[in-house]
Amino acid sequence: MPSSGDVTIALAGNANVGKSVIFNYLTGADQVVGNWPGKTVDRAEGNFQYNGQKVHVIDLPGIYSFSTFSMEEIVSREYIANEKPDVVINVVDGSVLERNLFFTLQLMEMEVPMVVCVNQMDVAMSKGFQIDTEKLEKALGVPVVPTVAIRGEGLQKLIKKAIISVNDKKIPKTSNEYGGEVEKAVKQLHYFLETEKLDVGYSNRWVAIKLLENDPEINKKVELLSERSVQFANHLALELERIHDEPSFSIIASERYALANRIAAGAQKQSEYKITLSEKLDKILIHPFYGYFTSAMVILGLLIWTFVLGNFISELITNAMSFFQPVDPTLSGPVLAVLWNGAFGGLVAGLTLIVPFVIPFYIMLSYIENSGLLTRVAFMMDSFMQKIGLHGKALIPLILGYGCSVPAIDSTKILETRRERLLAAFAITFAPCSARTIIILSLVAIFVSIWWALALYVLDLLIIFIMGKLALKAMPGESTSLIMEIHSLRLPASSVILKQTWNRTKSLTYLVFPVFIAGSALIQLFYVLGVLEPISNFMAPLTVGWLKLPAFAGILLIVGAVRKEFVLLTLVSFVGTDLSLALTPVQFIVLALIGMLYIPCLSTISILIREFGVKAASAISAANLVTAIVVGGIAAHGLSLFM
Incomplete structure (x- = not known):
C-alpha cells in the first residue's frame, strides 16, 4: 500500500x-x-x-x-x-x-x-x-x-x-446539464439531499442521479440514513416515467448519451469517411456465413500452434532432462525415492507442462485477444454457447481450457454471475487440456490411428455440449446477453504480449508447481509403502470388469489424479516404450478416453475449491468421474464388437 x-x-x-x-x-x-x-x-x-x-x-x-x-x-x-x-x-x-x-x-x-x-x-x-x-x-x-x-x-x-x-486538488464541477424535466428532477433531489445532510461517500448530485435510476445499492445506503429521501426519489422517478413512458434508468441513460453526443459533436469533426482495413476484414470475420469458418480457423490455428510448437519444445526439454531416471526404492531407500521420484519428478512435470504448452498458448492467445480477433470469435459463437446457458464471452475461458484448466477456470472471472462462472468451469473440466492431449496423441494417434484420436476430440465436444445441457437443467436461471466491446483490429505491441503472458504464467506457476511437487511426492510415498497395489486390486471390478482394461490400470488412474501425463509415464515404466505389447487397440482408445474425462488433476481441483468452494468442486469432480466411467464402459463393450 x-x-x-x-x-x-x-x-x-x-x-x-x-x-x-x-x-x-x-x-x-x-x-x-x-x-x-x-x-x-x-x-x-x-x-x-x-x-x-x-x-x-x-x-x-x-x-x-x-x-x-x-x-x-x-x-x-x-x-x-x-x-x-x-x-x-x-x-x-x-x-x-x-x-x-x-x-x-x-x-x-x-x-x-x-x-x-x-x-x-x-x-x-x-x-x-x-x-x-x-x-x-x-x-x-x-x-x-x-x-x-x-x-x-x-x-x-x-x-x-x-x-x-x-x-x-481541483474537483471538477460540471456545467453540463441534462435536458428539461430530468435536470429539474436531479436538482430537486440534489437540494433535498443537501438539506437532509446526507453523506454516503459519494457526491450528492451523483447519489441523486443513482436514486432516480433506482440503483439498489445506493437505495439501501440512503434508506438507512433517510427513508424520506428514497420516498421522494421514487416520487420524482415515477413522475419522469409518466412523462416519458419508459423506465427511469432508461430515461437517465438517454439523457446521458444525448449530453455525450453534444460534447463529442462540439469537439470533433469528420472529414470524408474512410473505410479502414479493420472494417473491410470485419465483413468476413463477422459475416453471418463466412464468420463461422474464420472463427473455426482462429481456434484451430491456436490449437495447432500450441501442440506443434509444444511437442517440439517438450522433446527438447525431455532430452535436456534425460538425466532424470526413477530410482528403485529397494536399492536407494524410501526417503531418496520419495524425494527424487516424487518431488523432483513433480518439478520436471511442471516444467514440461508450462514451458512447452502453456507459454506458447498464452503468447498466441494474447495476440488473438489484443488484436481484437477473440471478441469477434466470441460474437460468432454466441448462439452456440447460449444453448448451454452461457454467452459468447464464455468461449474465451473454454479455449483457454485446451491449454490448461487452471488459468481457464481463473479467467471465468470475465463472466457476470457466479452461475455463469460455475457453468463455464464445469464445461472447462471436460475440455482436453495439453496434458490430456498428450495422452490422446501418445496412446491413440501413435498406436491406433490419427483418425481415432480426432474422433475422441469430436466425441469430447459432443460430451461438453450434453453435459452443459444437463448442468443447465441442474442450475436453472436466466442467462445474460452478450455485451462486449468489439474494437478495431490492430497489431498489438510485443512488449504488451510478453508482459501479459508473464503475468498469466506467473500466477499459474505459483499454484501448479507446489501441487505437482507435493502430489508427486505423496504418490511416490504410497508406492513405497505398498498402498497403491491393494487399491488397484480393489478397483479391478471396475477397471477389468467394466472397462476391460488390464489390472494395473487402477494404479494408472490413481497417479493420473495428480497430473494426467502420469498415466502415460507410469504405463511406460510398467511395460516399456512399446505399449502395443501390453494393450489392444480398444484398450488404447478406452484408456485415453478415461484419461480425457475422469476427475480433474489436483491443481484444477485446487482452483475449483478456491473459486467455488469444496461442495461445487466435489460435484464437478464427481460428474467428470461418472461420465468417464459410463462413456468408457460403453466404448469398451461397443468397440470390442468391431475391433
Whole structure:
C-alpha cells in the first residue's frame, strides 16, 4: 500500500481503450496482479517514480457505467468512493468518443479529481476524425491529453498533467446539464439531499442521479440514513416515467448519451469517411456465413500452434532432462525415492507442462485477444454457447481450457454471475487440456490411428455440449446477453504480449508447481509403502470388469489424479516404450478416453475449491468421474464388437 507521501492514480475507462497498455508503460516490471479483497475480480497495481516522488497506480476493471450489474462495476465505484485516489485518469477511445464519454460524465458526477486521456488518436485519424482536445477540455472542465499509448506518444505529458491535478486538488464541477424535466428532477433531489445532510461517500448530485435510476445499492445506503429521501426519489422517478413512458434508468441513460453526443459533436469533426482495413476484414470475420469458418480457423490455428510448437519444445526439454531416471526404492531407500521420484519428478512435470504448452498458448492467445480477433470469435459463437446457458464471452475461458484448466477456470472471472462462472468451469473440466492431449496423441494417434484420436476430440465436444445441457437443467436461471466491446483490429505491441503472458504464467506457476511437487511426492510415498497395489486390486471390478482394461490400470488412474501425463509415464515404466505389447487397440482408445474425462488433476481441483468452494468442486469432480466411467464402459463393450 502507498504511504502518506505517495501519489495514487487510478486508471478508469471502458474495456479495450488502452488502459493496460498505459499501466504497463508506467509500471514496467514493478506490478502485481491479484484479486480485490473479498472479490473474484482481477486487481492490477504497480509503482513508478516521477521527479523523486513515488506514484502508485491502480488499473481498474474496464467498465461502461457505475451500475451494480457486474462485480467489476461495483469494485470500481467502491474503490473510487472509499479509497479516494489522488487523481483518476479516465482513458477514452478517440475513435468512439461519444460512446466513451457516457462513462466520463458519470465520473464527473462523482466529483473526483480527474484527467481525461483521449487514446488511440491514430485510429481516430484513420477513420477521418479530427479531435480538438482544447475544445473538449473546455466543454468538460478537466484537463484533456491526446495519446497513442501503444507507441508511448503523449504519456509523459499525461503523467505531468495528472501530478499537477493532484497538487491543484481541483474537483471538477460540471456545467453540463441534462435536458428539461430530468435536470429539474436531479436538482430537486440534489437540494433535498443537501438539506437532509446526507453523506454516503459519494457526491450528492451523483447519489441523486443513482436514486432516480433506482440503483439498489445506493437505495439501501440512503434508506438507512433517510427513508424520506428514497420516498421522494421514487416520487420524482415515477413522475419522469409518466412523462416519458419508459423506465427511469432508461430515461437517465438517454439523457446521458444525448449530453455525450453534444460534447463529442462540439469537439470533433469528420472529414470524408474512410473505410479502414479493420472494417473491410470485419465483413468476413463477422459475416453471418463466412464468420463461422474464420472463427473455426482462429481456434484451430491456436490449437495447432500450441501442440506443434509444444511437442517440439517438450522433446527438447525431455532430452535436456534425460538425466532424470526413477530410482528403485529397494536399492536407494524410501526417503531418496520419495524425494527424487516424487518431488523432483513433480518439478520436471511442471516444467514440461508450462514451458512447452502453456507459454506458447498464452503468447498466441494474447495476440488473438489484443488484436481484437477473440471478441469477434466470441460474437460468432454466441448462439452456440447460449444453448448451454452461457454467452459468447464464455468461449474465451473454454479455449483457454485446451491449454490448461487452471488459468481457464481463473479467467471465468470475465463472466457476470457466479452461475455463469460455475457453468463455464464445469464445461472447462471436460475440455482436453495439453496434458490430456498428450495422452490422446501418445496412446491413440501413435498406436491406433490419427483418425481415432480426432474422433475422441469430436466425441469430447459432443460430451461438453450434453453435459452443459444437463448442468443447465441442474442450475436453472436466466442467462445474460452478450455485451462486449468489439474494437478495431490492430497489431498489438510485443512488449504488451510478453508482459501479459508473464503475468498469466506467473500466477499459474505459483499454484501448479507446489501441487505437482507435493502430489508427486505423496504418490511416490504410497508406492513405497505398498498402498497403491491393494487399491488397484480393489478397483479391478471396475477397471477389468467394466472397462476391460488390464489390472494395473487402477494404479494408472490413481497417479493420473495428480497430473494426467502420469498415466502415460507410469504405463511406460510398467511395460516399456512399446505399449502395443501390453494393450489392444480398444484398450488404447478406452484408456485415453478415461484419461480425457475422469476427475480433474489436483491443481484444477485446487482452483475449483478456491473459486467455488469444496461442495461445487466435489460435484464437478464427481460428474467428470461418472461420465468417464459410463462413456468408457460403453466404448469398451461397443468397440470390442468391431475391433
